[in-house]
Amino acid sequence: MQARNSPQDPPEQRDTVLSVRGLTVGFGQKLVLDHLDLDVYRGEILGFVGASGAGKSVLMRTVLRLLPKREGTIRIMGEDYDAASEAKRMALDTRLGVLFQQGALFSSLTVKENIQLPMREYLDLPQTLMDELAYLKIGMVGLDADAGEKYPSELSGGMIKRAALARALALDPDLVFLDEPTSGLDPIGAAEFDNLIARLRDTLGLTVYMVTHDLDSLFSVCDRIAVLGKKRVLVEGTLEDMFAFDDPWVQAYFRGKRARSVVVADG
Numbered sequence: 343m344q345a346r347n348s349p350q351d352p353p354e355q356r357d358t359v360l361s362v363r364g365l366t367v368g369f370g371q372k373l374v375l376d377h378l379d380l381d382v383y384r385g386e387i388l389g390f391v392g393a394s395g396a397g398k399s400v401l402m403r404t405v406l407r408l409l410p411k412r413e414g415t416i417r418i419m420g421e422d423y424d425a426a427s428e429a430k431r432m433a434l435d436t437r438l439g440v441l442f443q444q445g446a447l448f449s450s451l452t453v454k455e456n457i458q459l460p461m462r463e464y465l466d467l468p469q470t471l472m473d474e475l476a477y478l479k480i481g482m483v484g485l486d487a488d489a490g491e492k493y494p495s496e497l498s499g500g501m502i503k504r505a506a507l508a509r510a511l512a513l514d515p516d517l518v519f520l521d522e523p524t525s526g527l528d529p530i531g532a533a534e535f536d537n538l539i540a541r542l543r544d545t546l547g548l549t550v551y552m553v554t555h556d557l558d559s560l561f562s563v564c565d566r567i568a569v570l571g572k573k574r575v576l577v578e579g580t581l582e583d584m585f586a587f588d589d590p591w592v593q594a595y596f597r598g599k600r601a602r603s604v605v606v607a608d609g
């Protein structure tokens with residue numbers, strides 16, 4: 343496992359797992375991202391925030407190659423997707439895991455089968471080994487083994503998030519994207535999920551890119567925060583950097599009544 347980067351380390355000394363430069367994405371006449379730059383460093387939990395409709399999902403989907411870009415480069419572990427061969431792209435895909443907002447599990451498959459989908463797509467493993475791996479992931483995310491045979495409709499919201507996280511971890515990725523992972527969970531469930539993310543980062547050396555509106559998550563588990571606004575990353579850094587940044591939306595978000603109540607509750 344490689345050493346974790348500290349937010350205090352100078353950027354040039356940190357190991358960058360995702361590097362986005364000059365990214366421009368639009369739909370018809372409408373530009374959503376305009377020459378956006380962003381770096382994500384190995385071993386960190388990056389909280390990604392921005393007003394509703396600012397383009398957080400568009401950015402995530404573009405990095406995952408689910409949406410086309412107009413301009414810019416995206417490097418995963420230093421490799422430029424556009425310049426990579428198809429075999430290299432497939433290899434890069436396996437380094438990334440994704441948890442979509444609603445979990446996005448296939449309802450007709452059991453949890454175990456959902457977790458095995460990426461394994462079937464990218465690996466050629468015997469069924470017994472895939473079963474062992476699936477149950478390993480199920481345990482890793484704090485689910486009981488019997489959840490493996492259940493269908494998504496038989497699970498609670500919190501269990502669905504965990505099962506979806508297990509699927510995101512199926513190929514042992516370096517970087518996982520989590521799209522609002524705690525939305526829809528009650529505060530205790532959300533805090534437990536945040537703890538799980540932090541634990542997985544610590545034990546697996548995972549890098550986490552978390553789109554979130556959850557101030558508790560931002561304050562409790564994120565090492566660094568990036569704010570999307572005006573079609574680019576307005577500011578990135580620690581919470582202190584957010585407090586000090588002179589922008590009305592950032593000030594309202596991080597210094598507003600909701601934020602203050604979280605800071606006070608955390609002591």
Ligand SMILES: Nc1ncnc2c1ncn2[C@@H]1O[C@H](COP(=O)(O)OP(=O)(O)OP(=O)(O)O)[C@@H](O)[C@H]1O
Pocket residue numbers: 369374392393394395396397398399400401
């Ligand atoms: N496939 C698409 N076609 C056209 N416009 C789109 C498409 N996907 C997203 N958009 C537009 O891009 C903008 C950014 O959307 P996006 O979903 O990324 O916002 P967001 O920051 O994730 O918002 P939220 O926090 O509400 O989820 C919105 O104006 C949206 O309507």
